[in-house]
Structures are given as C-alpha cells and as structure tokens.
Amino acid sequence: xxxxGASSALGLDRVQRWLQAVIVHPGCVADALxxxxxxxxxxxxxxxxxxxxSWSLTAVERxxxxxxxxxxxxxxxxxxxxxxxxxxxxEEAFAELVRDYVERYPSRSYTLNRLGDHLPQFxxxxxxxxxxxxxxxxxxxxxxxxxVFDEEPSPVLExxxxxxxxxxxxxxxxxxxxxxxxxLELRHTVVGHLEAAxxxxxxxxxxxxxxxxxxxxxxxxxxxxxxxxxxxxxxxxLVAGQPLGEAIGAAALRLRAARREETVFRWFRSWVxxxxxxxxxxxxxxxxxxxxxxxxxSRMG
Amino acid sequence: xxxxxxxxPDLGLxxxxxxxxxxxxxxxxxxxxxFEVLTENFLDTGGRPLxxxxxxxxxxxxxxxxxxxxxxSTDPLDFDYLRKVKDLARRTKAAWVxxxxxxxxxxxxxxxxLLPLPYTEAALxxxxxxxxxxxxxxxxxxxxxxxxxxxxxxxxxxxEWEFIGRLAEEADCGLLLDVNNVYVSAFNHGxxxxxxxxxxxxxxxxxxxxxxxxxxxxxxxDTHSDHVVQEVWELFGHAVQRTGPRATLLEWDASIPPFEVxxxxxxxxxxxxxxxxxxxx
Numbered sequence: 001x002x003x004x005g006a007s008s009a010l011g012l013d014r015v016q017r018w019l020q021a022v023i024v025h026p027g028c029v030a031d032a033l034x035x036x037x038x039x040x041x042x043x044x045x046x047x048x049x050x051x052x053x054s055w056s057l058t059a060v061e062r063x064x065x066x067x068x069x070x071x072x073x074x075x076x077x078x079x080x081x082x083x084x085x086x087x088x089x090x091e092e093a094f095a096e097l098v099r100d101y102v103e104r105y106p107s108r109s110y111t112l113n114r115l116g117d118h119l120p121q122f123x124x125x126x127x128x129x130x131x132x133x134x135x136x137x138x139x140x141x142x143x144x145x146x147x148v149f150d151e152e153p154s155p156v157l158e159x160x161x162x163x164x165x166x167x168x169x170x171x172x173x174x175x176x177x178x179x180x181x182x183x184l185e186l187r188h189t190v191v192g193h194l195e196a197a198x199x200x201x202x203x204x205x206x207x208x209x210x211x212x213x214x215x216x217x218x219x220x221x222x223x224x225x226x227x228x229x230x231x232x233x234x235x236x237x238l239v240a241g242q243p244l245g246e247a248i249g250a251a252a253l254r255l256r257a258a259r260r261e262e263t264v265f266r267w268f269r270s271w272v273x274x275x276x277x278x279x280x281x282x283x284x285x286x287x288x289x290x291x292x293x294x295x296x297x298s299r300m301g
Numbered sequence: 302x303x304x305x306x307x308x309x310p311d312l313g314l315x316x317x318x319x320x321x322x323x324x325x326x327x328x329x330x331x332x333x334x335x336f337e338v339l340t341e342n343f344l345d346t347g348g349r350p351l352x353x354x355x356x357x358x359x360x361x362x363x364x365x366x367x368x369x370x371x372x373x374s375t376d377p378l379d380f381d382y383l384r385k386v387k388d389l390a391r392r393t394k395a396a397w398v399x400x401x402x403x404x405x406x407x408x409x410x411x412x413x414x415l416l417p418l419p420y421t422e423a424a425l426x427x428x429x430x431x432x433x434x435x436x437x438x439x440x441x442x443x444x445x446x447x448x449x450x451x452x453x454x455x456x457x458x459x460x461e462w463e464f465i466g467r468l469a470e471e472a473d474c475g476l477l478l479d480v481n482n483v484y485v486s487a488f489n490h491g492x493x494x495x496x497x498x499x500x501x502x503x504x505x506x507x508x509x510x511x512x513x514x515x516x517x518x519x520x521x522x523d524t525h526s527d528h529v530v531q532e533v534w535e536l537f538g539h540a541v542q543r544t545g546p547r548a549t550l551l552e553w554d555a556s557i558p559p560f561e562v563x564x565x566x567x568x569x570x571x572x573x574x575x576x577x578x579x580x581x582x
Contacts, residue, residue: 010456012424013375016407016416023412052453055491056519062452065520066414073413107411110369110382111341152347180348220349 010042015050018042022063024106026099029064071095074102077112082119082142084190085135087197113150116143134206137186138193144182144215145222151180154278162272162280169282171245175238176279180217183236186210191226218275225274230254231267235276305547307442307475309397309507312362312548314567314574319553323353325560333361333567335396337550340367344385354393363393364508364548366477369411370400370435372445373418373428376407383438390439396548397507399444399477402428402465419454420464425471432472444475444507449482449514449523453490461486462500469505476501478544479510480537481529481552485521498540506544511537511570512552526555528566534573541577549574 018041025032033044042050051059075098079086086094104125105118120143123129123136156178165173189211192204212232214225227235234251238244248268252260271277313334318326325331336357343351357363369382390398403415418424436443447465459467469476478501487494511534513527529537529551541547551567 012373012419012421012427013407015419015454015456016375016404019416020407020410020412023414023416024410049455052455054453054489054520059452061519065451065522066416069414069522070412077413107406107413108409109411110379111345112413113342113345149348150346153352217348220352 010050014041018050023066023070025067026103029060029067032067033060071099074098074115077115081116081146082139084142084193084197085138088138088193088203113146116146119143131206134188137188138190140184140186141190141194141213141215144184148180148182148215148217149222151217154178154180156275157272157277157279159272165280165282172243173280173282174241174243175277176281177239177276178216178278181239181276182215183232183239184213184215185232186213214276216274216276234264234267235271304504305475305507306504307507309475311546312364312396314571315548315550316563316567317550317552317554318354318357319557320350321557322560327353327356330360331560331564335362335364335548337364337366338393340365340386340389341369343389358393363395365390365393365395365398367398367400368413368415369405371405372400372431372435373402373424374404374407375427376409378431378434380438383435387439397444397475398439398441399446399508401446401448402468403448415448417448417450417452417454420457420459420461422458425464425467429468429472432468432474436474442473442475444477446477446479446510447482449479449485451489451520460492462497466500466502469502475507476505477508477510478506478540480540481510481512481514481533482523484533484536485514485523489520494536495539498536498543503544506547509537509540509547509549510552511549524555525552538573538577541574542581545581546574546578
C-alpha cells in the first residue's frame with residue numbers, strides 16, 4: 001500500500017529508490033511516475049513534496065530531464081561498442097533495442113565499458129525476433145572486439161623462439177594463446193556488416209552461412225582474421241591445449257586438398273607472425289624419444 | 302588569497318585526457334601543466350588507454366577524476382572499485398583523486414548519471430561519514446566536485462553551497478570547484494552564482510573546472526560540448542580572486558574538436574587566471 005503523502009518519512013534511501021525507479025523506467029515520465037516501483041516510494045500526485053518546481057519547469061519536467069538523459073547515455077555507450085548492430089538497425093530501432101536491453105540487463109558496474117556484455121545473450125533470448133540469430137552473431141563479433149581491446153598484454157611467441165625448441169619435443173608441445181584472442185564460430189557472415197558500419201556503406205542483407213573469426217590484438221590494435229572451418233578447427237584445438245603434433249595430424253586428415261601439409265604449415269606460420277601465441281610449453285620427457293607427428297611439427301618454425 | 306589546506310600544488314592549466322587527442326599529445330607534447338583522466342576508463346583495461354596513460358604520466362602530472370564513487374548513495378561503498386582506484390593512483394602518481402557530490406545508483410544499479418542529493422542534515426551526515434571511510438581506505442584526502450543539477454528536492458533544508466562547504470569541513474576533504482556547474486545550477490534553480498562562490502571555503506579548493514554547456518531556454522545542460530561562455534569566464538575570475546591560483550582544467554567531452562581548439566581555450570583560461578590573480582595581489 002503506497003503511503004498517502006511523501007514527506008512524512010522521506011529518508012534519503014526512499015528518495016534515491018524513487019528517483020532511480022523513475023529515471024530508468026522505459027516508458028514516458030508520466031508512466032514512470034505512475035509505475036509501481038515509483039509509487040511504492042512516492043505517490044504520483046505527491047511529486048511536489050519531493051521535487052520543487054523551478055522558475056521555468058514543473059517538478060515533472062525537471063525529473064524528465066534526468067529520465068531523458070538516462071536512455072541517451074545508454075544508447076551512446078552501446079553504439080560506441082556495437083557500431084555494426086547500430087548501423088544495421090538504424091537510429092530508432094537501435095534506441096528501442098537499448099531501452100529493452102538495459103531494462104533486462106541494467107548496468108551494475110562502475111564502468112559503462114562492460115554495459116554490452118549481455119547483448120549476445122539478450123538476442124539469444126529474443127526467440128520471436130526474426131533477425132535475432134543474425135544479431136546474436138554480429139553482437140558476438142563486436143563484443144569480442146571490446147574484450148580483446150581491454151585484455152592484459154601478453155608476451156608474444158616469436159618464430160625464433162619456436163625454432164629453438166628441440167625437434168623431438170615439438171610434437172608433444174602445447175601452445176599458449178595470448179589473452180587478447182577470441183575465436184568465434186558463427187551461423188552467419190558478419191564481416192560485410194562490420195565493414196559497412198566502418199565505412200558508412202549500406203548494411204548488406206543478413207546471410208545465413210557458417211563463418212569463423214579470430215579476433216585479436218596486436219600492438220594495441222584490434223584485428224580480425226576470417227578463417228575456413230578447417231583452419232578454425234586447428235587453431236581452436238591448439239588454443240584448447242591440444243599437443244601440436246595431434247592438432248596438425250587431425251587438421252591434415254580433415255583437409256582434402258592435395259597440398260594439405262603446406263596449407264597447415266602456412267596457417268601456423270601466419271598465426272605465429274600475427275602474434276596469436278604467447279608461449280610454447282614442452283614436456284622434458286618428450287624430447288627423449290621420437291613422437292607421432294614430430295616430423296610435421298618440426299617444420300612449423 | 303590563501304593556499305589550500307593540503308598544500309596541493311598549483312598544477313597550472315590542464316585538459317581532460319580524451320582518446321581523440323592521444324596521437325596529438327604523444328607526438329606534439331603540448332605545453333600543459335597537467336592532464337586529468339577519467340578514472341573509470343583506466344581501471345579494467347590492459348589495452349591502449351593504459352599504455353598511453355603510462356607514457357603521458359611520465360611527462361605530465363596526472364589528476365584522477367571519477368564518476369562512480371557514488372558518495373551520497375545509500376548502497377554500501379564498493380571497496381573493489383576503491384581498491385582499483387587506489388592502484389591506479391599509485392601507478393600514475395596522481396596528484397589527487399576527485400569525484401562528485403552526488404549519487405549514481407542504488408539497489409546495485411548504476412545509472413551513470415551524477416544525481417543530486419537532498420540537502421538535509423541526514424544526507425550531510427551520511428555523506429560525510431562515507432567520505433571519511435573512502436579517505437581512510439585511499440590513504441589520501443579526496444577532492445569532491447559540485448555537480449550540475451536540474452532539480453531540487455523539496456525536503457532540502459540548506460543551500461547547495463552550505464551543504465558542500467559543511468561537507469568539506471566535516472569530512473575534511475578537498476573541493477573541486479566547477480565554475481560552469483555553479484553557473485548551470487544557478488540558472489536552473491534561480492539563485493545567485495556569486496553568492497555560491499563566495500560561500501565556498503577558500504582553503505578547501507584544490508582545483509577548478511571550466512566547460513561549455515547547452516542552453517535549452519528553460520534550463521541549461523552541462524554538456525561539455527562547446528566553448529566556455531563569457532559569464533562563466535567572469536565567474537571564474539571572481540572565484541580566482543578569492544582563492545588565488547589553483548590547478549585549472551578545461552573539460553570538452555562531446556563534439557570534441559581538434560586539440561588545438563581545446564588548447565586555445567586553455568590559453569584563454571591562463572590569461573583570465575593571470576589577470577585576476579595579479580588584480581587580487
């Protein structure tokens with residue numbers, strides 16, 4: 001039962017709960033003031049017992065200033081991290097998305113930088129939305145970029161260090177990825193949309209086709225690499241800690257191409273050159289005898 | 302004129318460090334007294350912002366300015382956040398750490414707005430106790446900025462300047478006097494900006510902020526998106542006559558122009574400061 005008047009025991013906690021409930025309400029300010037969350041603290045008609053009118057604005061209009069700025073701030077934060085989602089949806093639909101998103105996943109952090117962490121999850125929950133599956137993929141790609149942007153720097157495994165690993169140890173060696181690396185397997189192509197947003201071109205129509213991306217950071221610049229499913233499979237296996245020899249063997253078996261070994265080695269050299277690994281761990285006993293995959297692995301450096 | 306209570310140095314003229322100006326600052330090394338960094342932008346990153354900040358901190362004094370301390374909130378203080386603030390202050394050798402007299406959320410939420418407090422005795426006691434706890438944790442005095450506000454609470458029992466002045470005395474903290482905010486709030490609430498400035502305890506003022514705003518006719522929004530208006534320059538001059546020279550920072554956070562434009566505004570602030578200080582001497 002809401003109190004009859006507001007002023008009787010209007011402590012700081014009630015004032016704050018009330019103002020926040022009004023500000024973050026997704027509807028207009030009149031709906032916000034009449035919402036159950038607001039009325040439980042301050043009856044709608046008692047607003048002037050809480051907020052004074054000014055020489056130029058009513059109490060409601062003064063609250064409306066804060067109410068309007070809240071959504072603008074959330075839109076601004078999310079469009080800077082998800083420019084391709086914003087580009088695809090357009091201004092109005094993006095603002096509606098943000099209104100719904102922050103109602104379900106409001107900021108609980110001291111930083112706005114992680115406001116969009118749940119956006120892919122949000123789209124996954126939007127089962128009735130026809131573009132949800134595509135937007136889920138697009139949001140994953142953009143979220144990955146924000147994550148690698150902020151990751152701690154890692155040392156980078158140089159090709160020279162790889163060459164110093166004894167050949168006998170290579171097959172059982174495991175590679176450690178840099179922290180600023182995310183591997184994405186997607187149900188749609190998204191690179192065209194990322195590029196369209198970057199260059200201000202019209203967004204293409206969503207296309208359902210499996211695609212694979214590595215999103216990573218090199219020299220404080222966020223980069224991405226489109227990969228085939230086979231390349232993604234081998235890189236994922238290495239990132240998951242599979243020994244080098246096993247990963248190479250499995251990848252080579254999957255490839256149908258005549259020059260499959262060359263393809264695998266080209267991928268690997270390229271990953272090392274891009275700085276995707278931070279270290280290589282060798283088991284000392286592996287160096288004592290010949291191991292499966294050793295010959296192939298020894299060509300990696 | 303007097304020094305501030307902690308003998309914080311007059312760092313001269315500074316600007317807020319913004320991503321758009323990183324390249325210019327690193328390559329041109331502009332003549333400035335200090336940079337102010339938005340604390341939260343550097344707390345959870347090991348990426349380029351921190352890499353750039355480390356380089357800038359080697360060449361310029363740094364002051365940290367936060368927006369999520371939420372010192373007036375009825376939610377518990379966030380000591381995880383404060384630990385990170387303390388670590389960043391050590392890393393950058395920050396001359397001081399500031400935030401706002403406001404609250405940003407309750408019930409675990411953050412609205413990311415600097416929301417006004419009712420200026421009551423209870424709110425004053427509550428906020429002063431929290432300031433003391435924060436200062437004890439950070440092992441340094443904090444500096445709090447007067448907010449720009451768009452509403453006043455009916456239960457308020459004192460003016461904003463009385464609240465802020467008493468808060469500084471009771472919690473023994475410093476003040477960051479944002480002259481544009483005084484102007485904005487004075488317009489919005491219909492009070493005298495000079496009366497506000499004259500009531501601020503001089504020895505608590507560690508820093509000034511200057512910025513542009515957006516006039517909506519019925520109210521002014523503190524948007525940091527334009528040049529400082531003449532009335533704010535004059536108010537700044539009036540304040541400097543009282544306090545003497547204090548570190549003075551120009552904020553420009555929206556529609557950010559090339560660094561040269563911001564720097565030209567800083568030079569204008571330097572001229573105002575010099576003229577008013579010599580006039581008061």
